[in-house]
Amino acid sequence: xxxxxxxxxxxxxxxxxxxxxxxxxxxxxxxxxxxxxxxxxxxxxxxxxxxxxxxxxxxxxxxxxxxxxxxxxxxxxxxxxxxxxxxxxxxxxxxxxxxxxxxxxxxxxxxxxxxxxxxxxxxxxxxxxxxxxxxxxxxxxxxxxxxxxxxxxxxxxxxxxxxxxxxxxxxxxxxxxxxxxxxxxxxxxxxxxxxxxxxxxxxxxxxxxxxxxxxxxxxxxxxxxxxxxxxxxxxxxxxxxxxxxxxxxxxxxxxxxxxxxxxxxxxxxxxxxxxxxxxxxxxxxxxxxxxxxxxxxxxxxxxxxxxxxxxxxxxxxxxxxxxxxxxxxxxxxxxxxxxxxxxxxxxxxxxxxxxxxxxxxxxxxxxxxxxxxxxxxxxxxxxxxxxxxxxxx
Numbered sequence: 523x524x525x526x527x528x529x530x531x532x533x534x535x536x537x538x539x540x541x542x543x544x545x546x547x548x549x550x551x552x553x554x555x556x557x558x559x560x561x562x563x564x565x566x567x568x569x570x571x572x573x574x575x576x577x578x579x580x581x582x583x584x585x586x587x588x589x590x591x592x593x594x595x596x597x598x599x600x601x602x603x604x605x606x607x608x609x610x611x612x613x614x615x616x617x618x619x620x621x622x623x624x625x626x627x628x629x630x631x632x633x634x635x636x637x638x639x640x641x642x643x644x645x646x647x648x649x650x651x652x653x654x655x656x657x658x659x660x661x662x663x664x665x666x667x668x669x670x671x672x673x674x675x676x677x678x679x680x681x682x683x684x685x686x687x688x689x690x691x692x693x694x695x696x697x698x699x700x701x702x703x704x705x706x707x708x709x710x711x712x713x714x715x716x717x718x719x720x721x722x723x724x725x726x727x728x729x730x731x732x733x734x735x736x737x738x739x740x741x742x743x744x745x746x747x748x749x750x751x752x753x754x755x756x757x758x759x760x761x762x763x764x765x766x767x768x769x770x771x772x773x774x775x776x777x778x779x780x781x782x783x784x785x786x787x788x789x790x791x792x793x794x795x796x797x798x799x800x801x802x803x804x805x806x807x808x809x810x811x812x813x814x815x816x817x818x819x820x821x822x823x824x825x826x827x828x829x830x831x832x833x834x835x836x837x838x839x840x841x842x843x844x845x846x847x848x849x850x851x852x853x854x855x856x857x858x859x860x861x862x863x864x865x866x867x868x869x870x871x872x873x874x875x876x877x878x879x880x881x882x883x884x885x886x887x888x889x890x891x892x893x894x895x896x897x898x899x900x901x902x903x904x905x906x907x908x909x910x911x912x913x914x915x
Contacts, residue, residue, distance in 0.1 A: 542826045542856020555852035557884040557892050558867060559595055559842040561909065563641060568912055570637055570840060572599055572620055572786040574905040577708040578668050579610040581902035584883040585890050593908040596885040597842045598830055598876050600634075600789035601676060602904025608675045608693040610712060612904045613668060615675035616789025617647050617771060622781040624769045625706055627651065627666045630678030630688040631774075632791040632807050633873050635832050635907075639784045642840045644793065644833070644873045647779060648772040649679075653700060653745060653755070656725075656764040662754055664745075665699040667769050668707045671716065671734075671748045672696055676808065688791075688808030690822070691877075698749035702767055705738045717752040719745040719759040725766060727759050743767065788832075788875065788907060794861035795833060795872040802861050809857075826854035828882035828895050831864050832907070833872030841869055842907060844884040848895040854878075876903070 561570055573591055575582040581602070588596035601615040609615075617634045618626035627649040628634065636643050651664030665671070665679060674682050677694035685694065703711045711718065713735030720729040723741035734746050745767070747755040758765060771779040771787070779787075791807040794800070804810050804823050811818045828847035834840055843863070847854020855863060857874065864872035876882065880896035881903050894900045 542824055542859045553852055554855070555846040555893065556863070557844045559597070559884065559909070561840040561842075563838060563840075568594065569784070569910040570642070571784075571908050571910060572618075572637070572788050572905050573908050574612070574614070574618070574620065574625075574706070577612075578614065578625060578706055578904075579612050579708040581612040581904060583900045583902050584906045585885050585888070585900060587906040588885045588908060589888060591908050591910060593885070593910055594887065595909040596883075597832075597844055597907050598881045598883045598903045599905035599907050601876060603669075603675050609670040609673045610708075612902075613670075613675075613707075614789060614904055616791075617787050618789060618905065619771070619781055619785055619787035620706070622783050622785045623704070623706075624771060624781070625668055625704065626789070627769075628678070628771065628789070629676040630686075630808070632676075632678065632688050632789065633793050633803070635788045635790060635873055635875070636779070637786040637788070638782070641838070642832070642834055644796075644871050645779075646774050647787070648776075650768065650770040650772055651702070652768045653758065654766045654768075655758040656766065660758065662700060662751070662758065664767065664769065665696065665701055667702045668704060669701060670712045671699045671701045671746050678808070689811060690807070690809045691818075692811070698751045700745060700747045700751050700755055702769060703738050703744045703746065705740065705743075707738065710735055710737050711744055711746060714748075716746055716748040717755055718747075719755060719765070721745070721765060721767070725764045727761050727763050727765060730756065730759050730761060788905060790832070790873045790875040792857065793873055794831065794857070795864050795869050798836075798865075798870040800861050800865065802857055804857060822878070823857045826856055826859070827878040828880070829855045829860045829878045830875040830882045831860055831872055832875055833864055833869035835868040836870050841867055842884075843867065844882050844892045846882070846893045846895065847878075849893060852893070
């Protein structure tokens with residue numbers, strides 16, 4: 523190793539015991555430590571929901587989110603921003619809906635877990651956002667919601683650089699954007715150059731600021747614009763005017779996702795099982811990267827890691843599964859092995875949640891029942907799936 527480095531080459535050691543090769547023998551498949559939570563809507567009278575905590579832009583641990591809500595059980599949720607250079611840490615990096623309200627746009631058409639009254643499904647959702655002045659035909663595209671303008675974690679937007687396709691664990695950029703913010707984002711919106719328009723609960727423009735960073739009006743929202751889009755928004759946003767802001771999630775048929783007070787959406791990917799058959803969509807969902815495909819694919823897809831899986835079985839039950847990893851007592855799962863495990867548990871549709879790493883957490887009552895892999899212990903996350911007693915009204 524020292525000789526290799528002295529010659530000017532980079533080097534590392536790979537322990538092939540972490541490999542999740544499809545050709546591995548049965549003797550090479552463990553040990554594994556899995557936690558499986560099954561929710562039967564025919565028997566359970568509580569609620570399966572999601573929570574991001576006090577706001578979107580800060581991270582909390584799964585156990586703290588569970589405790590705050592009085593949850594019976596919980597797992598970590600979807601992908602989220604971790605590095606401030608990629609946006610606001612804690613902000614969902616993909617579709618998010620809470621109690622029927624759209625809080626984050628999808629990454630391309632990556633799959634998401636859609637929850638409604640304990641009935642769960644895996645759907646590929648698309649984004650359609652717009653800003654329209656009342657009585658005007660001119661419509662401006664709305665690039666996103668509740669994220670730092672110009673930074674698109676996992677890509678998959680419009681006019682993004684270097685790609686409009688999903689690109690996992692990568693931050694695309696866009697110099698010209700309009701992004702909406704709701705009160706759920708946090709105490710103040712991201713600061714910086716550009717334009718910010720404040721709207722009250724009726725969509726009336728109450729203020730136009732020529733710099734970004736403000737408190738979102740109670741019941742209202744703000745619109746931030748950067749680059750060339752700042753002038754376009756300024757032309758519509760005259761104080762006293764009304765603006766119509768649409769933040770729609772569209773299903774694969776192009777129709778708006780119907781949401782109600784019990785609807786939650788948690789982003790994820792890739793798909794693992796579809797209609798009872800193995801269907802690992804790593805390439806489609808941007809997890810096969812062309813610029814460094816070998817190293818990224820090995821570390822993220824092929825290598826065994828902690829994983830969090832969600833899906834449904836043929837009886838309509840929802841299963842939430844965590845697999846410990848990066849430990850001698852539990853090696854973890856490759857993505858292919860995750861799909862195999864999901865199918866072995868009877869799932870007919872299944873999806874991978876979060877990154878498959880230190881975020882993986884299962885909580886029962888007030889106790890973390892799995893073994894998170896980070897040396898510092900349980901990792902703060904963007905959101906969590908919660909099993910609550912009692913039913914939403």
